[in-house]
Structures are given as structure tokens and as C-alpha cells.
Amino acid sequence: MSEVTNSVRFVLDGQIVEAQGKRRTTTVLDHLREQLHRTGTKEGCAEGDCGACVVLVGELNQAGTAVDYIPVNSCIQLLPTLDGKSVKTVESLRKGDGALHPVQQAMVECHGSQCGFCTPGIVMSLAGLVQHNPCPNRQQVNDALSGNLCRCTGYKPIVDATMKACEAGPAALKIDDRADVPLLKEIQRAQEPTFSLDGEIIVQPVVRTRKGSEFVSPATLAEVTTYLTRHPQATLLAGSTEIGLQVNKQFSRPSHIVYLGNVAELKRVDETSSAWRIGAQVPLSAVETLVAQAYPDFAEVLRRFGSPPIRSTATLAGNIANGSPIGDSMPCLMALGATLVLRQGERQREVALDKFYTGQKKTVLQPGELIEAVLLPKPRKGQVFRAHKISKRFEQDISATCAALSFELVDGRLKGVRLAYNGLAPSPCRAPKLEALLEGQTPASVSPAALDAAIADSFVARDGLRATWAYRSLVARNLVLRFLQEAQQEPQAALDTAA
Numbered sequence: 313m314s315e316v317t318n319s320v321r322f323v324l325d326g327q328i329v330e331a332q333g334k335r336r337t338t339t340v341l342d343h344l345r346e347q348l349h350r351t352g353t354k355e356g357c358a359e360g361d362c363g364a365c366v367v368l369v370g371e372l373n374q375a376g377t378a379v380d381y382i383p384v385n386s387c388i389q390l391l392p393t394l395d396g397k398s399v400k401t402v403e404s405l406r407k408g409d410g411a412l413h414p415v416q417q418a419m420v421e422c423h424g425s426q427c428g429f430c431t432p433g434i435v436m437s438l439a440g441l442v443q444h445n446p447c448p449n450r451q452q453v454n455d456a457l458s459g460n461l462c463r464c465t466g467y468k469p470i471v472d473a474t475m476k477a478c479e480a481g482p483a484a485l486k487i488d489d490r491a492d493v494p495l496l497k498e499i500q501r502a503q504e505p506t507f508s509l510d511g512e513i514i515v516q517p518v519v520r521t522r523k524g525s526e527f528v529s530p531a532t533l534a535e536v537t538t539y540l541t542r543h544p545q546a547t548l549l550a551g552s553t554e555i556g557l558q559v560n561k562q563f564s565r566p567s568h569i570v571y572l573g574n575v576a577e578l579k580r581v582d583e584t585s586s587a588w589r590i591g592a593q594v595p596l597s598a599v600e601t602l603v604a605q606a607y608p609d610f611a612e613v614l615r616r617f618g619s620p621p622i623r624s625t626a627t628l629a630g631n632i633a634n635g636s637p638i639g640d641s642m643p644c645l646m647a648l649g650a651t652l653v654l655r656q657g658e659r660q661r662e663v664a665l666d667k668f669y670t671g672q673k674k675t676v677l678q679p680g681e682l683i684e685a686v687l688l689p690k691p692r693k694g695q696v697f698r699a700h701k702i703s704k705r706f707e708q709d710i711s712a713t714c715a716a717l718s719f720e721l722v723d724g725r726l727k728g729v730r731l732a733y734n735g736l737a738p739s740p741c742r743a744p745k746l747e748a749l750l751e752g753q754t755p756a757s758v759s760p761a762a763l764d765a766a767i768a769d770s771f772v773a774r775d776g777l778r779a780t781w782a783y784r785s786l787v788a789r790n791l792v793l794r795f796l797q798e799a800q801q802e803p804q805a806a807l808d809t810a811a
């Protein structure tokens with residue numbers, strides 16, 4: 313193995329751990345199990361689906377007084393992303409006096425475990441939930457568990473255990489991070505770029521091999537763009553929910569990885585009176601909260617996007633750049649008229665999302681160019697927005713088709729129609745022929761046959777692994793009819809929502 317010159321430093325239960333000589337693509341799970349013998353954390357699927365590997369990853373809050381934890385699928389997170397952070401495994405939960413965490417204790421008392429393989433992941437997902445929501449309802453507990461598969465126990469005792477655990481109260485549920493806070497401060501990397509004597513930015517790698525492969529984790533956008541100018545083919549790493557799979561399942565070993573998770577400018581949401589500017593590194597969980605009031609259907613699509621550990625790390629920018637034909641955020645964003653802010657060095661340009669894709673997984677992004685932010689318009693008065701994802705399972709499943717429709721009703725007629733889909737074409741896209749068909753009609757006058765004809769005229773009929781064309785095209789038509797019917801039934805509710 314090539315020699316590694318740098319090291320990853322993170323905090324584990326009141327101690328700084330220094331991981332030296334690691335590959336840039338070593339996963340957090342492998343390091344926890346194989347080097348630190350934290351074998352409570354299990355490997356089930358190694359692709360973010362089963363939740364057996366869930367741990368909590370923490371960062372200092374803005375005030376630097378406590379640690380904010382998120383649930384993470386450790387199987388698809390790369391170890392160097394832990395640099396400067398704190399991690400809690402199921403072993404961390406036991407108190408100094410040997411007492412179990414209330415979630416663990418209640419799992420025992422409510423018989424929430426049988427073979428036990430899933431149990432540590434479930435306990436960590438629930439421990440993560442009660443850190444920020446110590447009084448969840450059953451629906452919120454179900455949501456928190458949507459990424460944890462249990463094949464033997466059944467979920468009722470597990471949900472019962474959570475409700476029982478919460479009787480212990482917030483103080484007992486809270487993870488004690490007092491010892492971790494000063495250590496996290498000690499291992500923080502510089503928040504400003506370092507310059508050479510020639511005035512050039514130096515981007516310090518977290519991991520560098522003798523062969524010259526690197527993992528860098530810049531703190532500023534200037535460092536990112538400088539690095540990309542020098543290494544335009546470098547792989548950008550955001551939430552790692554795609555890249556982690558490529559590493560585990562396709563044995564991808566990118567030579568240069570730029571992790572965006574510590575870039576302050578990319579983690580911000582800014583707003584004007586007409587739009588939000590969502591930084592490329594804002595996680596989907598935050599976007600879900602952001603749009604919940606203005607676009608509840610978009611929030612619902614995001615609530616069904618993967619699971620909490622996926623949404624706490626995955627980003628809109630990663631979803632968009634990855635460009636999967638069945639990517640879920642894009643139909644909503646396209647129907648809402650989202651624009652991307654792209655950056656290459658000093659150069660910034662804006663590209664409408666519906667002009668971003670040039671083919672299957674092909675985009676207008678140039679080498680060394682990144683998505684800096686997504687501009688999402690706020691609702692206009694009178695705007696109606698509807699979206700729905702069709703998948704075999706309600707939670708944690710991939711779309712057969714997701715449709716999103718935006719319009720205004722002026723004198724009872726559809727105006728400014730924007731309709732977008734995933735799953736029907738090589739990339740998510742708008743449907744201009746269907747938009748033209750709908751424009752100016754009353755919702756009641758739209759005929760299923762005309763929609764069918766426009767769909768047949770717009771897309772190449774193709775059966776896919778997840779659904780036949782017959783099914784997808786039927787769903788594509790029926791979703792439009794459903795949205796229109798809802799607008800007729802609740803026109804005032806629709807307008808109030810959008811206002």
C-alpha cells in the first residue's frame with residue numbers, strides 16, 4: 313500500500329482518535345469495526361439501505377457550546393469526512409455507571425429485539441431522533457425508522473419502546489458531550505485559506521498517498537475553486553450517498569477527492585423576497601424544513617427520499633449533479649423554475665435546471681466546474697404546486713415516476729403551466745407538449761385521451777427495471793389528472809397554500 317502522509321482526527325467518547333495510514337476511500341464503518349473494534353455497528357447491505365451501520369456524527373454548534381448530531385449510514389461515509397467531527401456508536405450510549413441509555417433499556421423491556429442484528433442501528437437512529445425531538449409522536453418515530461430494516465421483531469415493540477424511553481425526559485435522553493466539546497475545538501482545522509510565499513492558496517490534504525492521490529477537505533470556496541483549477545478532474549464529494557455506493561459496489565477509487573462538507577459558504581441558505589439561495593452543501597433534511605410551508609408536496613417528496621440518515625447528509629446539488637433519470641428532487645425543482653449557480657474558478661454562471669442535462673447522466677458542467685447553489689423561487693400569489701412520487705414502497709424506495717406540476721388558475725383557467733417528471737426519459741425533464749396542452753384549459757376540460765396522446769408524442773416508450781412503460785405512462789397521465797382534480801376540489805386551499 314502507498315504511504316500516507318496525513319491523518320484523520322476525530323473525537324470518540326471523550327478521546328481524540330488519530331487514524332493514520334488510511335486509504336482515502338476507507339469507510340467509517342470499516343474503521344470503526346476493524347481498527348477500533350466498535351463491532352456493535354453492523355454491516356448489512358453496505359449501500360445505505362438497511363440501517364444496521366447507523367452511527368451519530370456530530371459537529372460543534374455555531375456557538376461552540378454543544379455538539380449537533382446527525383444519523384449517518386457509516387457504510388457509505390468515507391473516513392476522512394470525519395476529520396474534525398465527533399462520532400458516537402452504540403457502545404457510546406452506556407453511561408459511566410453502566411446504566412443503559414433509556415432507548416436501550418426500553419428496547420429490552422418492550423422486547424424490541426430478537427436476533428439483534430438490526431438493533432444497534434435502530435437504537436442509534438432512535439437516539440438520534442430524541443436528541444432534537446424528545447417527545448416524538450408515533451408517525452415521527454416511524455419516519456425515524458424508515459431506513460432501518462428488521463426482519464424478525466416487527467416494528468410495533470420498537471415503536472412502543474421509543475414512546476416508553478421518552479418518558480425518561482429530555483435530560484436523560486441527551487447524549488453527554490461535555491468531554492467532547494473542548495476536544496472538538498482542539499482538532500478544528502483552519503477556517504481561512506493558507507497562502508504560500510507567492511500568495512497562492514495551499515490546500516492541505518487530509519490524506520495523501522505517495523502516488524499522489526489525495527482527499528482534501530477545504531473550509532472555503534476559494535480553496536475549492538483553486539484546487540479544481542489545478543485538478544479539474546477531481547471528484548466532488550458532498551453527502552456521499554452516491555459516491556459511497558460507487559466505492560463499495562463498483563470499487564471506484566477516485567484519485568483526487570474534494571469534500572465539500574466543511575465549506576461554510578456552501579452550507580448557507582440565503583433569501584430574498586422572491587427566492588431562496590440554497591448552498592450546494594445544505595442537506596436535504598434542511599431543505600425539507602425550508603420548503604415545508606411554501607411547498608408541502610415538495611417537502612413530502614423529500615420526506616420519502618431515502619431515510620433520515622440519507623437525508624441528513626445527501627444534498628440537492630449531489631442529486632442534481634448525479635443526474636439519475638429517477639432523481640426525485642429535479643421534477644419539483646424544474647416545475648418550480650429552479651436555477652443553478654455554477655462556478656468555475658472566478659467565473660460564475662446561472663443555468664436553468666431544465667437546461668442542465670444534455671443526456672443520460674450528462675450535464676453542461678465543465679471540468680473543474682461545480683454547482684455552488686440552487687436558486688428556488690418562492691411561491692407567487694395564486695400559484696398552485698402539486699407533486700407526488702410513485703414507488704413500490706412508500707418509504708425508502710426509488711421512484712417509478714415522480715411528477716410535479718405548477719400553475720395558476722386565472723378565471724378558472726390554467727396559466728403558466730410547468731410540468732416535470734422523472735422516470736420517463738434519460739434524465740428528469742419538463743414536458744413541453746403536455747404543458748402546451750394544459751395551458752389555457754379549465755381543469756375539468758383536460759381529457760385523459762389528449763394527455764395520453766401528448767405523453768406518447770413526448771417520450772420514447774421504454775420498459776425499465778422498476779416499471780414497464782405502460783405503467784409509467786399511465787401513472788404520468790393519472791398524476792396530472794389527480795393534481796387537477798385536487799385543484800378543482802380545493803381551489804381555495806390550493807391558493808392559500810401557495811400565497
Ligand SMILES: Cc1cc2nc3c(=O)[nH]c(=O)nc-3n(C[C@H](O)[C@H](O)[C@H](O)COP(=O)(O)OP(=O)(O)OC[C@H]3O[C@@H](n4cnc5c(N)ncnc54)[C@H](O)[C@@H]3O)c2cc1C
Nearest residue numbers: 360550551552553554555617618627630631633639640683
Ligand atoms: C439508501 C439510499 C436511498 C436513496 N434514495 C433516493 C431517493 O429516494 N431519491 C433519489 O432521488 N435519490 C436517492 N438516493 C440517491 C442519493 O441519495 C441522491 O442522489 C443524493 O441527493 C446524492 O447527494 P449526495 O450529496 O450524497 O451526493 P454525493 O454522493 O456526494 O455525490 C453525487 C454526485 O454529485 C457530484 N456532486 C456533489 N456535489 C456537487 C456539486 N456541488 N457540484 C457538482 N457536482 C457535485 C459528485 O461528484 C457525484 O458525482 C438514495 C441513495 C441511497 C444510498
Ligand code: FES
Nearest residue numbers: 356357358363387
Ligand atoms: S450496512 Fe446497510 S445501511 Fe449501512
Ligand code: FES
Nearest residue numbers: 426427428462463
Ligand atoms: S431483531 Fe433480527 S433483524 Fe431485527
